[in-house]
Amino acid sequence: MTQKIDLKNMTLPALEQFLRGQGKERFRALQVFKWIYQQDAHGFAEMTNISKTLRTELDDTARISNLTAEAIEEGSDGTRKYLFALDDGASVESVLIPIEGRNTLCISSQVGCAMACEFCLTGTFRLTRNLTTAEIVNQIMAVRRDIEKNPPSQFVAAGGDEDGDGDGEAVDSPAAIRNIVLMGMGEPLHNLDNVIPAIQIMIDGNGLQLSNRRVTVSTCGLVPEMKRLGEEIPNVNLAVSLNATTDELRDRIMPVNRRYPLKELMKACREFPLPGRRKVTFEYVMLGGINDTLEDAKRLLKLISDIPNKVNLIPFNEHEGCNFKAPTKAAIDAFHKYLIDRYVTVITRDSRGGDISAACGQLKGKLEKKEA
Numbered sequence: 001m002t003q004k005i006d007l008k009n010m011t012l013p014a015l016e017q018f019l020r021g022q023g024k025e026r027f028r029a030l031q032v033f034k035w036i037y038q039q040d041a042h043g044f045a046e047m048t049n050i051s052k053t054l055r056t057e058l059d060d061t062a063r064i065s066n067l068t069a070e071a072i073e074e075g076s077d078g079t080r081k082y083l084f085a086l087d088d089g090a091s092v093e094s095v096l097i098p099i100e101g102r103n104t105l106c107i108s109s110q111v112g113c114a115m116a117c118e119f120c121l122t123g124t125f126r127l128t129r130n131l132t133t134a135e136i137v138n139q140i141m142a143v144r145r146d147i148e149k150n151p152p153s154q155f156v157a158a159g160g161d162e163d164g165d166g167d168g169e170a171v172d173s174p175a176a177i178r179n180i181v182l183m184g185m186g187e188p189l190h191n192l193d194n195v196i197p198a199i200q201i202m203i204d205g206n207g208l209q210l211s212n213r214r215v216t217v218s219t220c221g222l223v224p225e226m227k228r229l230g231e232e233i234p235n236v237n238l239a240v241s242l243n244a245t246t247d248e249l250r251d252r253i254m255p256v257n258r259r260y261p262l263k264e265l266m267k268a269c270r271e272f273p274l275p276g277r278r279k280v281t282f283e284y285v286m287l288g289g290i291n292d293t294l295e296d297a298k299r300l301l302k303l304i305s306d307i308p309n310k311v312n313l314i315p316f317n318e319h320e321g322c323n324f325k326a327p328t329k330a331a332i333d334a335f336h337k338y339l340i341d342r343y344v345t346v347i348t349r350d351s352r353g354g355d356i357s358a359a360c361g362q363l364k365g366k367l368e369k370k371e372a
């Protein structure tokens, strides 16, 4: 028997092409696409506005895959970690972060990671495989299903007034996912062939209907792929894990820097097509005693100053077998203040989900260490 084709690997244009190949009208693709993403159809039998003959034909050649969480853990701060077992026995994790009346979902793009950043747990397992487009969008759909049934308990309706116009901001439903960040396991730009269609499905008005300004791709700095991302999905948000301000240190803790040193990386950031007033997010993992001095802050500012920027400081999250240490509170505060005083938008990320190993750099699914 030939393998059935998973329709969740297809963008709407790809689905149109697939159905055209089967002699079907174009509008059928839109119908099927909406059933999959808006009605969360699990099978063709549910697609009641499509003829029975077509449904049977589809069922013979195609399938609609899904993910179900094998384990869900909730941390004391309301952060929820999902473990998904994949068809081949591999597994990945996604993390839901409910904060100030909004849910952000952090999803994975690969099983393991080839980038081998020294401070990151996922990196120590090396790459097992890329996730398919279906596996990427299915993380979102599975979490959406879970929170519709069981909204996060610590969802705080802040009702703040972020833009200062005095009217407070609209707060989302606790059962809605507002932001998607590709900051889980893997390097999304190392899997662009599957990540790009996944993002297209996320932002398609007939698909998952997320706004492109709510999708962020985070990279360790694969320069040619940053260019490709910018060309193919120019409106997505870009986050760059900078983490060091000299090539000497970056070469050591992030091997990718030996291929694309800081000068090239910053050039790629400058050239990334950003719409309107949007900014590149620079993530900076603070490693105690390694990159957390005011000299580092000063060099950081110099590196990013000619790029529309904001900075995310991430105090290192400790994990087993890694010798780096978290920075002191004083070092974090001083670094933060140095940047704020110079009008940089800075957020110091609190270590959400640390008690369930769901914080940045702590995801591993059920990966086992490979023999060296």
Ligand code: SAH
Binding pocket: 119, 120, 121, 182, 183, 184, 185, 186, 187, 188, 218, 219, 220, 221, 239, 240, 241, 243, 283, 284, 285, 314, 315, 316, 317, 318, 319, 360, 361, 362
């Ligand atoms: N590969 C992508 C996305 C995954 S890593 C990237 O490099 O951006 C997501 C973020 O977690 C990155 O900014 C990374 O530098 C950070 N990170 C990795 N390990 C960490 C750790 N142990 N503590 C804190 N942040 C970590």
